[in-house]
Amino acid sequence: MIDNIPGNSFGENISMGDEANRVKTGIEGFDDICGGGMLRDRTYLVSGNSGAGKTNFAIQFIYNGIVKYNENGLIVATEEKPEHIRENVATFGWDLEALEDEGKLAIIDASSTKIGIPSQEKFVDVRPFDMRSMIDQIITAQEETNAKRALIDSSTALGFQIQDPPKIRVELLKLSATLEILGLTSMMTCETLYENEVSRFGVENFVTEGTIMLNYHRQDNVRSRSIEVYKMRGSDHSKKLHPYDITSEGIVIHPNEEVYML
Amino acid sequence: MIDNIPGNSFGENISMGDEANRVKTGIEGFDDICGGGMLRDRTYLVSGNSGAGKTNFAIQFIYNGIVKYNENGLIVATEEKPEHIRENVATFGWDLEALEDEGKLAIIDASSTKIGIPSQEKFVDVRPFDMRSMIDQIITAQEETNAKRALIDSSTALGFQIQDPPKIRVELLKLSATLEILGLTSMMTCETLYENEVSRFGVENFVTEGTIMLNYHRQDNVRSRSIEVYKMRGSDHSKKLHPYDITSEGIVIHPNEEVYML
Amino acid sequence: MIDNIPGNSFGENISMGDEANRVKTGIEGFDDICGGGMLRDRTYLVSGNSGAGKTNFAIQFIYNGIVKYNENGLIVATEEKPEHIRENVATFGWDLEALEDEGKLAIIDASSTKIGIPSQEKFVDVRPFDMRSMIDQIITAQEETNAKRALIDSSTALGFQIQDPPKIRVELLKLSATLEILGLTSMMTCETLYENEVSRFGVENFVTEGTIMLNYHRQDNVRSRSIEVYKMRGSDHSKKLHPYDITSEGIVIHPNEEVYML
Amino acid sequence: MIDNIPGNSFGENISMGDEANRVKTGIEGFDDICGGGMLRDRTYLVSGNSGAGKTNFAIQFIYNGIVKYNENGLIVATEEKPEHIRENVATFGWDLEALEDEGKLAIIDASSTKIGIPSQEKFVDVRPFDMRSMIDQIITAQEETNAKRALIDSSTALGFQIQDPPKIRVELLKLSATLEILGLTSMMTCETLYENEVSRFGVENFVTEGTIMLNYHRQDNVRSRSIEVYKMRGSDHSKKLHPYDITSEGIVIHPNEEVYML
Amino acid sequence: MIDNIPGNSFGENISMGDEANRVKTGIEGFDDICGGGMLRDRTYLVSGNSGAGKTNFAIQFIYNGIVKYNENGLIVATEEKPEHIRENVATFGWDLEALEDEGKLAIIDASSTKIGIPSQEKFVDVRPFDMRSMIDQIITAQEETNAKRALIDSSTALGFQIQDPPKIRVELLKLSATLEILGLTSMMTCETLYENEVSRFGVENFVTEGTIMLNYHRQDNVRSRSIEVYKMRGSDHSKKLHPYDITSEGIVIHPNEEVYML
Amino acid sequence: MIDNIPGNSFGENISMGDEANRVKTGIEGFDDICGGGMLRDRTYLVSGNSGAGKTNFAIQFIYNGIVKYNENGLIVATEEKPEHIRENVATFGWDLEALEDEGKLAIIDASSTKIGIPSQEKFVDVRPFDMRSMIDQIITAQEETNAKRALIDSSTALGFQIQDPPKIRVELLKLSATLEILGLTSMMTCETLYENEVSRFGVENFVTEGTIMLNYHRQDNVRSRSIEVYKMRGSDHSKKLHPYDITSEGIVIHPNEEVYML
Ligand SMILES: Nc1ncnc2c1ncn2[C@@H]1O[C@H](COP(=O)(O)OP(=O)(O)O)[C@@H](O)[C@H]1O
Ligand SMILES: Nc1ncnc2c1ncn2[C@@H]1O[C@H](COP(=O)(O)OP(=O)(O)O)[C@@H](O)[C@H]1O
């Protein structure tokens, strides 16, 4: 556990000898606390309560991939409509539509058609819900964009459609196995109900290679946010809770600040 | 996070650069804490325990829309009878019937007929419960009033009729998608059982773009009220709990006062 | 929130400008804390744990209606047998039988026959349980007594027979809608299991216009009682817990005393 | 609430003006705290955790009835075998067999035959379990002994055979109604799992006229016992927890001592 | 409650006037705290969490019966295999096989064959699970050994096979009734999940005459063991928690030491 | 309880007289706290929350077996894919592939094919899940490698496929019985949800001879790890929580350091 990250000054020694293997998120402060980035071709769970910032965090991973690291991206939107996603992150100055037009980003609309409302999107997952057809859409979109990163937002909305936890595990396993075969390094968001809960249906962490926990908690009468690299197979990482903010430029993590929790 | 609201003095910096896009509630103190108002054409969840003031809060949003901002409104009453609603808010000096007569407000009675009791209302949702027919009523009422704001009071009473959470999610998704297509900025009330709970059936926040939490809590032997903008996609907002009162003029929020919670 | 109750000295300002509209309970100290009485023609939930005094409180509302305000009354007994009710409140000096003989009170026996035991009562609800037939009994009894107040004691015993919460909601909604149409101002008792719980099946408060909570709680090794007007649509009310006693003259509320709870 | 019990010195005023109506338990200290005894012809729930002393307490009520008040008794044994009951209370110097031989006591064996084991008892309830046949046994035994007091030990063992709580309520209601019609003042024991729980299946207190709670709780590393008259319709009673012991002469309650609970 | 045990110095008076009737466990310190031993021909529940020492405690009761009191024994092994049991207790210097060879002990293998694995044991309960056949095995083994003591280890493994709690109660009732008829004083182990829980399925204590609770609890970062005679019908007993150890000679209880629990 | 481990200085006396019988894990600090190693031919449960380090711990047991003790090993991978396992532990400098090539280690792929994805592995468990076929694979792999140690990682993923706890117990019992018959000393990992929970489905500890608990807990805003030998039939062991780290050389336990827990 020799601390070989020059700039690391947050009191933990995180070994990091495999930089080549790492997919950087480019999120300020985050790559530092996870040993240099995600492991290539693996799928990670991004868990947290409603409003914690999971969607923003994961889109920033995709957006940075395209604009900072030249890795195209793919978003499967099962909860929010693609047009809302575009509008929401526009407040951070991110122009997803431009990236889509350049063929660098594909957003698969996997929510609207489910309820019989026609979608204007290019990539639309037909209804009723079927993991097979969603996977086909992902394969098509990946071929068109040559994406290297993917986001499934959220596994929880998928879970509601599948309902039975053991079946959710199998279907999500098919999904993450496919993402890996396609050479995608991925995030899958997961909305939890209680603090410290790893997953919603108790099975999502069984199909992923690590878990990042985002937390939006109240202390006295104000809420603040914190992030934790909870598990990351095959890698050392920070064991601390790190405060973060959602600013007008997106997520900013403060790896050197302390969170005080009860 | 530059504080660009001149009058904001409650110790938080809430960016607000999209005033055109904002639908003001006109509720004293509220627009300040949510960055200037609701985002146009989106649906928000108003959650809280019984008696918190959800119905009063949401009707004030509709009422102010009509009398302060010239935006007509639409109320779907699934829990209280329209005549009770009119009587109840009359104590705040609000004359809903007058607004209805002027064609500025429509109240859809979606409760009485469900139990076989004839309704005197103009807009009545036929029985038995069916989301399709409720949506048709909403479309008709919207056409007649050219409403820009809507209130579904409450999603919980609807949920009791649908029963199965995954099905509740799908039906409410249809509802919120319709409200958006009709150009309505909407609130959907949701009655929770436990403090800090975001929704009753665990799915309502999956079909809305943000959550406002109202809380009626006891400290020692007296109850008081507080409000929190818990989540608001695409916008900055206050992260604090703000005390509020129900006065003889309706809801008044005190954005600069502190709530002390255990 | 101008305090216009001359004698109100318990540190809260409760507006009360609609005295004509109010149905007084005549229970010492209670009308003060609810803004002058119940709202006419509405149904209220009286919730609390076993032994809290719900039945006594609600019968006192009926009894006072007859002897103090000249409003006849109606009791639907689904839990205790009418003869027990008469015996129990006789200890407070209340002679229900006399009132029944004078045609001012009707007690509908809705428990005994359910288990095949013949009833000596005048108003007996036939078995097996069916809300339709109970409502018919209520209509008959109301016609005979010209009652203005009603008590359903308890909604919980009814709920046990219906079993399914969504169905309980619908059946109780029929019941409260009927009570209103008959011009009855009513109380419906509800036995809760845990402190701070509003209702037993989670739906009873959805069919009533307000909730009064009675609480029988232990502090150290002694139990005491407290009452709270938890919710009252269309009215201001005290937000405090008020201690009360069951004395040899019935319920006495102490609006100016404090309850100290942990 | 005038304290008219000469010897009452435990700091509570319990009114007691109906001594004629009272069925004394003769248990040292108990009649004092319940206003003079049980109300005649009513059924009371004796709740408490395993080992609290419910069976001993209730048998003492029956035993004292016979030897002190000349009121014969009846025990329905659904949990322990009659021969064990006789042996167990023999350690208190009570000779049940002698009372049975004198025709003053009947013990109905309602457990052994259920599992196909022949019973040597005189009163045996045939299998399989059926409330009708148990009630017939009770009627026979009551006729033979002219009993005035009864004990059902325990309602919980009965409940296990009925299983469905709403059905348990109906069957126990039949039972308690029969006991009353037969002119029996009765106790029904009920084994709870958690402290402060009134009943096991949530319905037993709906068929009885009062609840006595026995509690066997640990403080630090020693257990002690306390008793509370939790509810008693139509009567004032102590609101305190009173310590008690099981001594070589049976139950002894200490009405003037305090219990210190956390 | 006169303390008639000469050597009893642990601050409690436990009456014990029926020594003839008592079956001594011979476990150091235990007979003292239960009033002299188990009551003859009765079945006791030995409850506690995993690893508490239930199996060791109960085997010591059987082992001591044979070597100290000349009472042969019988073990029904439903969880561990007989050969493991022999190996495990050999570390205490107990040679079960020798006792089996002398015809003083019988171990019924009621686990292995359930899963289709042949057993080398003499007494094997055939599959699939059926209480009738297990009882037949017990009768055979009792006849061969003339056993006076029995152990069912564990009732929980039996419960898993029966699954439905009411059915578990009936089957275990048959079992304990048989043990009694055969003249066996017995222990039945029961693995609980939570501290202070009396039984796993909520019914095991309904078929036994007393409960001994073993507890393996953590304080700070070390675990220690304590034992409590929780209930013992027809007998006085210690009401304290007593620490105990598993030493190289088996269980040793320290009746005069205190346990400090939070 | 004579302390016969020369180097043992952590304040506990752990007897250890059966060194021949012990299977050493070779994990720094661990064999000390469990009395010298696992008991030969038995199966142990390794329980703990997600990310605790169960997989790493158990693989180290297998790896050390081969490289330090000349005992070949066998891994059944039901959760992670074999290629991920190889990559992950490569960061500790362990070259599993080399050991596989030397015929000293077999990894059975029991996950990939379940979802219809072809596996490149030599040992692949065919789909759909069936314990019989998994056992056949184990037998084959054991014959080829002459393995003496086995790891089932994880029993929880198996449990999800079986679903019904009583059935999980039976199937895992078959599995552990087979492992024993094959002469394998084994670990079975188990992912728990709550601290202090022994197993996920409440039955896994009924088919194993001991439980090792790994714990990844947060104190203030940092997580640390601790390990406990919770139960070990037939053996003395440490009763303490011991801190451990996952370093670049794998698991290191600190038997002499204290863990401070709330
Ligand atoms: N432009 C912005 N400036 C500051 N905060 C923002 C902005 N946009 C969104 N947020 C914050 O992000 C939250 C939504 O985050 P999101 O990623 O959608 O949460 P999750 O997916 O975890 O439910 C909003 O509730 C708000 O607090
Ligand atoms: N005129 C009034 N003055 C003061 N408070 C009022 C007035 N009318 C209603 N209230 C308060 O509003 C509460 C009801 O609020 P409501 O919006 O119906 O709650 P919810 O919908 O969250 O259950 C009442 O219980 C009362 O406390």
Ligand SMILES: Nc1ncnc2c1ncn2[C@@H]1O[C@H](COP(=O)(O)OP(=O)(O)O)[C@@H](O)[C@H]1O
């Ligand atoms: N005459 C009386 N004097 C004092 N207290 C009484 C009298 N009669 C009844 N009570 C009290 O009232 C309680 C029963 O109240 P009740 O209204 O039946 O409760 P609930 O309906 O909430 O279960 C009794 O347990 C007792 O404490």
Ligand SMILES: Nc1ncnc2c1ncn2[C@@H]1O[C@H](COP(=O)(O)OP(=O)(O)O)[C@@H](O)[C@H]1O
């Ligand atoms: N002779 C006795 N002396 C002292 N205590 C006794 C005696 N007999 C029984 N007990 C106590 O009574 C308890 C059993 O009481 P019981 O009435 O059967 O409890 P319950 O029915 O509430 O489960 C025993 O566990 C013991 O503590």
Ligand SMILES: Nc1ncnc2c1ncn2[C@@H]1O[C@H](COP(=O)(O)OP(=O)(O)O)[C@@H](O)[C@H]1O
């Ligand atoms: N020879 C021994 N010396 C000390 N302790 C032992 C010995 N053998 C077993 N133990 C202890 O006994 C425990 C197992 O007890 P057991 O009776 O099987 O528990 P239970 O049946 O309650 O699950 C082991 O975990 C260990 O702590």
Ligand SMILES: Nc1ncnc2c1ncn2[C@@H]1O[C@H](COP(=O)(O)OP(=O)(O)O)[C@@H](O)[C@H]1O
């Ligand atoms: N090379 C490494 N250096 C330090 N820690 C590591 C390394 N590899 C893995 N870890 C730690 O091991 C954890 C995974 O352990 P694992 O055994 O897979 O947990 P479990 O099986 O209990 O879920 C990672 O989250 C990380 O904290």
Ligand SMILES: [Mg+2]
């Ligand atoms: Mg999201």
Ligand SMILES: [Mg+2]
């Ligand atoms: Mg409302």
Ligand SMILES: [Mg+2]
């Ligand atoms: Mg009542």
Ligand SMILES: [Mg+2]
């Ligand atoms: Mg009992």
Ligand SMILES: [Mg+2]
């Ligand atoms: Mg055991």
Ligand SMILES: [Mg+2]
């Ligand atoms: Mg693992």
